[in-house]
Amino acid sequence: MIILLLLGQNLNEQRLIRIEDRINALETRVARIEERLNGIEKRIDDTNKRIEDLRNDLRNQMIFLGTLFVGILGVLITFLISWLNFVKDYKERKADKELVVKLEEKFKNLEDENKKLKNQNQALIFILEKFINGASKEEIKSEIEIIKKMS
Numbered sequence: 001m002i003i004l005l006l007l008g009q010n011l012n013e014q015r016l017i018r019i020e021d022r023i024n025a026l027e028t029r030v031a032r033i034e035e036r037l038n039g040i041e042k043r044i045d046d047t048n049k050r051i052e053d054l055r056n057d058l059r060n061q062m063i064f065l066g067t068l069f070v071g072i073l074g075v076l077i078t079f080l081i082s083w084l085n086f087v088k089d090y091k092e093r094k095a096d097k098e099l100v101v102k103l104e105e106k107f108k109n110l111e112d113e114n115k116k117l118k119n120q121n122q123a124l125i126f127i128l129e130k131f132i133n134g135a136s137k138e139e140i141k142s143e144i145e146i147i148k149k150m151s
Contacts, residue, residue, distance in 0.1 A: 123147040 127143050135143075 119150075120147075123150075 131140055
């Protein structure tokens with residue numbers, strides 16, 4: 001019976017050793033799985049951090065692009081206003097130049113008319129002097145005819 005007891009105990013010890021070996025193997029597997037899970041969690045955390053960094057970069061780029069767009073729009077509006085003012089001033093200057101040309105033409109015509117009147121006045125003075133000095137009607141008529149031909 002002692003032998004049976006010893007054999008039973010030996011069998012139990014072997015079973016316990018096998019169970020312990022299995023438990024150790026399971027613990028090793030669990031430890032490896034935990035290591036893998038920790039690695040996966042670290043990768044997920046790293047990925048989340050990269051995603052957050054990308055979001056921040058995208059947000060910053062959107063802010064930059066928005067600012068750039070507003071700046072370009074401001075420059076375009078300023079350019080458009082400047083261009084419209086330039087065109088308006090050009091048209092006004094062109095109208096002013098046309099007016100100056102017309103006024104210069106009228107002034108030239110007035111000068112020409114003034115010269116004609118001056119010549120006619122001198123001719124009339126010449127005829128009146130002849131009349132006062134006693135020239136005959138025929139002499140005065142011939143002088144008038146000469147003056148008419150000159151005009």
